[in-house]
Amino acid sequence: MIKVLVEKDSYYDSVFLMLITSEVKKVPGVGEAVVSMGTEVNTELLREIGFGCPEIEEATPNDLIIAVEAEDDQTLEQAFEKARELFSRKKIQRESAEAYRPVNLDAALKMMPEANLVIVSVPGRYAFREARRALEGGLHVMLFSDNVSLKEEIELKRLAVEKGLLMMGPDCGTAIINGKPLCFANAVRRGGIGLVAASGTGLQELTCCIDELEQGISQAIGTGGRDLRPEVGGTMMLMGIEALKRDRQTEVIVVISKPPAEAVARKVINRLEKTGKPCVVHFIGLEGEGPSSRPAGRVLYAGNLEEAAGMAVAQLQGRSYQPRTFTLPAGEVNRLVEQEVTGMSRNQRYLRGLFTGGTLADEALILLEGEIGGIYSNNQTNPELLLPDPQRSKEHTIVDLGDDLFTQGRPHPMIDPTIRVDRLRGEMEDSEVAVILLDCVLGYGSHPDPAGAMRESIVRAKRAAEKHNGHLAVIASVTGTEGDFQNLKDQKSKLQEVGCIVMPSNYQAALLALEILKEAGAR
Amino acid sequence: MNVEKINELFGRDLIVINMGLEVFAENLAKEAVETLQMNWRPPAGGNEKLSSLLKKLGR
Numbered sequence: 192m193i194k195v196l197v198e199k200d201s202y203y204d205s206v207f208l209m210l211i212t213s214e215v216k217k218v219p220g221v222g223e224a225v226v227s228m229g230t231e232v233n234t235e236l237l238r239e240i241g242f243g244c245p246e247i248e249e250a251t252p253n254d255l256i257i258a259v260e261a262e263d264d265q266t267l268e269q270a271f272e273k274a275r276e277l278f279s280r281k282k283i284q285r286e287s288a289e290a291y292r293p294v295n296l297d298a299a300l301k302m303m304p305e306a307n308l309v310i311v312s313v314p315g316r317y318a319f320r321e322a323r324r325a326l327e328g329g330l331h332v333m334l335f336s337d338n339v340s341l342k343e344e345i346e347l348k349r350l351a352v353e354k355g356l357l358m359m360g361p362d363c364g365t366a367i368i369n370g371k372p373l374c375f376a377n378a379v380r381r382g383g384i385g386l387v388a389a390s391g392t393g394l395q396e397l398t399c400c401i402d403e404l405e406q407g408i409s410q411a412i413g414t415g416g417r418d419l420r421p422e423v424g425g426t427m428m429l430m431g432i433e434a435l436k437r438d439r440q441t442e443v444i445v446v447i448s449k450p451p452a453e454a455v456a457r458k459v460i461n462r463l464e465k466t467g468k469p470c471v472v473h474f475i476g477l478e479g480e481g482p483s484s485r486p487a488g489r490v491l492y493a494g495n496l497e498e499a500a501g502m503a504v505a506q507l508q509g510r511s512y513q514p515r516t517f518t519l520p521a522g523e524v525n526r527l528v529e530q531e532v533t534g535m536s537r538n539q540r541y542l543r544g545l546f547t548g549g550t551l552a553d554e555a556l557i558l559l560e561g562e563i564g565g566i567y568s569n570n571q572t573n574p575e576l577l578l579p580d581p582q583r584s585k586e587h588t589i590v591d592l593g594d595d596l597f598t599q600g601r602p603h604p605m606i607d608p609t610i611r612v613d614r615l616r617g618e619m620e621d622s623e624v625a626v627i628l629l630d631c632v633l634g635y636g637s638h639p640d641p642a643g644a645m646r647e648s649i650v651r652a653k654r655a656a657e658k659h660n661g662h663l664a665v666i667a668s669v670t671g672t673e674g675d676f677q678n679l680k681d682q683k684s685k686l687q688e689v690g691c692i693v694m695p696s697n698y699q700a701a702l703l704a705l706e707i708l709k710e711a712g713a714r
Numbered sequence: 715m716n717v718e719k720i721n722e723l724f725g726r727d728l729i730v731i732n733m734g735l736e737v738f739a740e741n742l743a744k745e746a747v748e749t750l751q752m753n754w755r756p757p758a759g760g761n762e763k764l765s766s767l768l769k770k771l772g773r
Contacts, residue, residue, distance in 0.1 A: 202755045206735050252756045292753035297729045303750045307723055312734030313754055320757075321733055331723055335734070357723070371745050374738055410724060434720040445768050608770040637743040676744075 193260050194267045195237075197246040199701065201255040202228065203281070205314075208255075209560040209602040211277050213609070218273055220266035221259060226274060229254040230314065236599060252314070264386075296324050308357075310373065312336055318361065319343040326350045332358030334415070335374050341422055344415065348426040358427055360415040364391035366397065368412035370552035375605065375636035378674030382407020384503050385441030389429035389448035390416045392548030393475065393496055395632060395670050395695055397447060400500030402672045403695070406507055419451030419459070429462050436466040443506045445471045445499055449553070465491050469506035473499040475550060476557045495554060497696040516702060518695045524706065527692060531626075532710045534662030539625035542566070542700075542708055543618050544589030545611050547604040547641075548670070551630045552591035555701040562705050563587055569594050584618060589628070605637045608644035615648035619663075625711050626664045627652065628704045630697060633671030635681060640677060642669070642685040649689045664707050665691040667701040 208226050215224040223240060223707075227233040229250025237247055242258040250256055259270045293299040300306060309325040311318055315338025322334045326347065334347070339361035351358035366373040369379045377395055379402040388394035391413065398408055413436075414427040419550055428446065434439045444466060446459060451474065463470040473493040491506070493499035498514070504591070505512035517524050542563065546552035552570055560566050566577045566587040578585060580598045590597075591602045592611050604610040618624055627649075631641050638644060649665050656663035667686050671679045683693045694700035730749045732739040741752040 205734050206737050241766065292751055294753050294755060296731070296733070299733075299750055299752050303729065303731060303748075306731045307726060307727045308728055309731045309733060310738055312732075312738060314756070317756060321754075329719075330731070332719070335738070352715070353772075355719040357720055369724060369726070371742065371747050413724075430715060430717055430720065434717040434724070437717065437721050438724055440724075472768050504748045520718070636737065 192267060193242060193258070194271065195244050195246055195256065195258045196271070196390055197229065197250050197336075198255040198257075202253050203255060203278075204243045204312075206602065206606065207281065209607065210471060211274055213602075213607060214277060215257075215259060215270050215274050218261075218266065218270045220262045221270050222262070223260040224270060225256070225258045227256055227545070227694050229256050232599070233254060273576075296321065296328065300328055307331060307369070307438050308333065310335060310372075311360075315339050316363075319347065322347055322361075323350065325682055326354055328357055329354065330354070331357040332359065333363055333366055333373055333413070334364060335361040335371060336356070336360070341417060341420070344417060345423055348418075348423060348458055349396050350595055352426060352430065354606070355413065357430070362417070363413040363415045365394045365411070366413040369410070370408075372635050374633060375632075376411070377402070377634035377670070378676075379406075379671050379672055380407035380674075381409065381440075383409060383440060383442035383507050384445060385409040385443070386411040386416060386445045386447070387428050387434035387435065388412070388446070389416055389418045389428065390475065390550040391416075392630075392632060392670070393447050393473075393550035393554075393655045394484050395548070395634060396496045396551060396554075397445065397500055399670050399672050400497050400696055401504060402674075404486075404500060404504045406504045409438060409442075410435065414448075415567075416449070419448045419455045419673070421452040421455060425451065425455045425459050428459055432459070436468065440467070441502050443469045443471070445473070445503045447473045447475065447496070447499060449550075450474045450476050460490055471502045471506065475553055495558070495698040496550075497698045517699055524703070527703065527705045528710050531662065531664040531692070532714070535625055535663035535664075535711050536622070537714075538623055538657060539656075539661050539663075540712060541621075542587045542589070542626045542628060542704060543584050543621075543622050543624050544628040544704075545614050545618070546589065546591050546628075546630045547593055547608075547611060548630050548632050548697075549591045551632075551670070551697045552589055554697055555628060555704075556589045558591075558698065558701045559587075559705055561578075564706055569596055582617075584621070590614070605632050605641070608638055608641055612644060612648050615645065615652055619648075619652040622656070622659040622661065624656075625664065626666060626704045626707050628700060629665065629667040629691075630669055630700075631669045631671075631675040631682060631686065633669065633675040633679065635676075637677070640682075640685075642682040646685055649691055653690055665689075666694060666700050666704050667691050668694045668697045 312335040318336035412431040
């Protein structure tokens with residue numbers, strides 16, 4: 192039984208609507224529910240899943256659609272009642288604040304002429320226009336929205352250079368400016384390390400590792416993932432480096448990105464060398480052979496995110512960096528490996544990495560691929576190892592569940608862990624899985640209890656392995672700090688209590704998975 | 715490369731206009747950052763034809 196309601200001229204943001212959707216889905220007896228704006232993508236999705244009707248065809252991006260499928264009339268009514276209740280609560284909040292909420296940037300600037308930064312997270316098709324207007328108005332911009340074309344990105348960054356302004360993004364999820372975490376970022380201490388990053392979760396992992404080493408961040412500038420492509424030419428990274436060079440608080444500069452085009456890499460390195468400050472570079476995947484550093488002037492190359500943090504802190508303290516693999520003593524690592532491998536059945540041999548952070552998935556993929564053979568992934572650059580069906584793992588698999596493939600019409604798994612919980616359930620059917628590798632990203636923007644959300648499925652997956660006369664190893668790392676509102680210690684304990692091994696970094700978690708897989712294979 | 719304005723920003727309190735997801739403004743408020751949440755709507759009520767006309771008129 193289906194009911195669809197379209198409310199004209201009633202705009203709400205996507206995160207809020209996703210929350211309503213998940214609340215409506217919780218009503219017992221509800222099968223499917225979608226609460227979204229009437230954009231082209233959303234109406235297509237609604238048609239595909241069986242909610243096609245004339246009202247939907249006429250909906251515009253400014254119209255609210257509530258579509259519910261339930262077992263009977265009464266349940267439908269309860270579901271709509273739930274939605275109405277949540278919307279009316281929101282309306283009350285809005286009305287009390289409405290008088291202070293401008294509808295366009297010109298009006299906003301009249302109300303707050305001293306504003307210096309605009310965060311833009313409107314749907315991608317409108318984002319370019321809004322970001323350009325902000326730059327024209329002399330404001331620095333953090334552009335969170337994706338679906339902004341490369342051509343538009345180039346134009347925005349050209350304008351930013353002309354005006355001498357920050358243009359972080361598009362698709363920039365993380366930045367820390369003047370100690371303030373923006374969008375998805377962690378509460379890290381302030382200090383002498385300045386960063387420019389073309390990777391959001393990479394930046395989160397790196398800043399958290401620095402915080403763990405009891406040092407802090409001066410500024411962390413995000414550039415968006417495409418900044419180091421030849422077409423964009425590293426425009427924002429070069430500006431960021433220049434600004435950090437002149438920034439008195441910044442004593443050491445760290446740069447991270449996926450491997451850039453060679454000419455762009457050379458420009459970045461040249462610029463770093465000219466800063467006169469100690470610098471660390473991590474081009475994810477380019478120096479993936481483990482902890483290593485090769486000095487080139489004052490620029491050091493790190494092999495992984497944790498190492499980049501370690502090198503930066505060593506530079507800050509004026510000492511040489513001591514490469515390391517595990518924080519734990521070797522004996523303790525061996526004990527953990529032995530503990531996990533004992534009890535595994537002979538046919539347990541595969542890895543399943545289920546990640547919410549794209550760069551964290553890449554880091555594990557690059558580290559493990561050379562060691563355990565081909566790994567299927569939606570992030571694979573090798574077309575032969577692209578997952579044939581992204582919804583189903585195959586042999587060794589690492590999935591980036593934040594990929595658009597999984598998030599169409601659904602919240603990102605860092606905001607709502609449902610996608611990963613469902614995936615974990617799927618993995619437990621497979622008796623050949625030996626190790627499950629997870630990330631758990633805390634901080635602003637993330638779910639209030641990501642570890643808690645995974646617990647039940649970890650317990651079930653381990654039980655399922657026992658039923659197959661085996662033992663499932665579950666390894667995780669938590670990207671977070673003591674200052675994060677989720678409470679780092681609690682999050683770690685929640686995972687440990689259900690038999691998950693929590694490692695100090697994503698790199699070390701992947702490395703332990705490797706040791707366990709090797710040992711399991713050797714028997 | 716002129717980055718003076720970026721260095722100026724580093725020396726001041728952040729004052730943010732948030733256009734879009736409200737959760738970002740809520741989080742900034744917890745960090746005591748002065749933030750103005752906009753009541754953003756798709757231009758021309760999401761009407762594509764009208765919106766592209768407005769774009770051409772530079773509005």
